[in-house]
Amino acid sequence: MASHYKRLGKIGLITLGLLLSIPGGIYLILLLSRPARIPQVQELFPGVIYTRLVLSNPRPLVIHQVKIDLNTASMQPLVTPGDPQPDGMEISARTTSEFVREFGVKLAINGSFFYPFEVKSPWQVYPEGGDRVGISGQAIANGIEYSPVNGGWPVLCFLSSPRAVIPGSDACPPDTQQGIAGGTILIWDGEAVPLSSGSFYDGAYPRTAIALDASGTQIFILVVDGRQRFYSEGMSLPELQALLVELGVDTALNLDGGGSSTLVVADPHLRVLNAPIHTRVPLRQRAVGNHLGFKD
Template sequence: MLQRDRANFRKIVSLFVLVLLMIPIALYSRSQFSRPPRTDEMRSLFPGIVYERKALSDPRPLMVHQIAIDLATPGIRPFVTPGVVALSPRGLETVARTVTEFVDEFDLQIGINANFFNPFREETPWDFYPHIGQSVNNLGQVTSNGNTYSPPQAGWSTVCFLPQNRVRFEQSGFCPKETEQAVAGNDFLMKDGKPVPPPPHIAPKDKPYSRTVIAIDKSGKTLWLILVDGKQLQYSEGLTYVEMSEYLERLGAETALNLDGGGSVTLAVQTPTGAKVLNAPIQSRIPMRERPIAAQLGFFAPKN
């Protein structure tokens, strides 16, 4: 009798372990099927905002998501995640939220991820930091509605939004005094209409990666938000620094700045039922799972 009970117990334990192992596989498989299809698409989201999805196969499987914003369109207005005063004893600046939460919370029409940030940790699908609502710190300048709550830092270039939707890219990291909104990235990909070579610390290890890039044309009237999905074999495997610069040159970008990439790469749009993701983010190895991040850049636009 005792031997039979032990055998039954071992079977139950084995079944329990098998179920635990199958849960992440099931979640991963389900999330794969919810990704945007590998088909091209172009549509107007709102007056002055056009979305284009490109399913490419060269130099490897790629999904590129491109927003073109006509800055001269009445009602188009940028907005950046606000800070939180005295958030924590360590002086961290804001709370982590996803891009869809950002779009919904501030009633925006579109939003993307922006600054690199810390602290950050990603060990397993359940062991990561930050979770939604946890305190975080931006790298480089962040200005929201004229309030600069994350100061400029060496090595973090900025894109500055001035009155009348004027846009300036500052390699120094310091925006003009009249700046209303600002976010920061690490490296310029385009300057004066020409690709910028990778910095020495990047060139030897320039590998395909998920990327978020902000760019502007020579007239200063068209702003592009370009997101490249990555880390997803045979679906979208990312672009190298050099390949991203070449893409921007073909697009006609005058200046372009690399924002936070990897699992942070997210594009969200407002819909009648709330904000929805347009790309395929991958957080803690799970496709279509959004990463909570420190700063987002969004835009108000006339509603259809």
């Protein structure tokens, strides 16, 4: 009888060990599925060039850059259309991949800061897909404003002509077809803008930013992976500014970052070009308020 219970105990321990190893195995698979830390340059579409930068200093970094030439690219911008309801919220949250599938865009990033947002555990998160959220700052899709101007949230605006502007204010010009708000202007007239101090500015985090040349016809998208030790640990905003100055941009706007930072392409199959991390889970995408996409 004693040997029987001993044998059952061993079986139980083996079973428990196997069950405990499953999450670790899944996590390892996710880590190995991230884009390789290998530099890459690829033409995604005519006039759209993707570059993966891999750095080791000042810390491990993987940076994703997309340059879009509006003079030669046949793609048109699209901000996620809003759906204001009596609940006071302007839109239903979606992941960036869901936005790409639903609206048929070829390239997309996460967009504006939004609210509410809460993480109690990896299983208790708000918002999830379909949950209602509000947009921080002005948002315009297809010429229709669905989130009003809100002071302190500067905007990126795509005009009726094939040109974009970051006007330096929180309101887009009247002829704006697509408009999206960010959090901080990083570059103005080719120079880094003085920033406040604090963990949001000085900490190394995932980042998303968009920049323009002086003509407004060259679009630069930057997505920095972060919160992933030995792979890519993120950038501070001053470090992001320095990189943008090196690129020679004229103006640049910081968008929502952290677990929101996501870059997706459909060429034609959907691919996530970066390594998003939401609730500390690699490759897990966050449902966010709105997005900026480009479509045929």
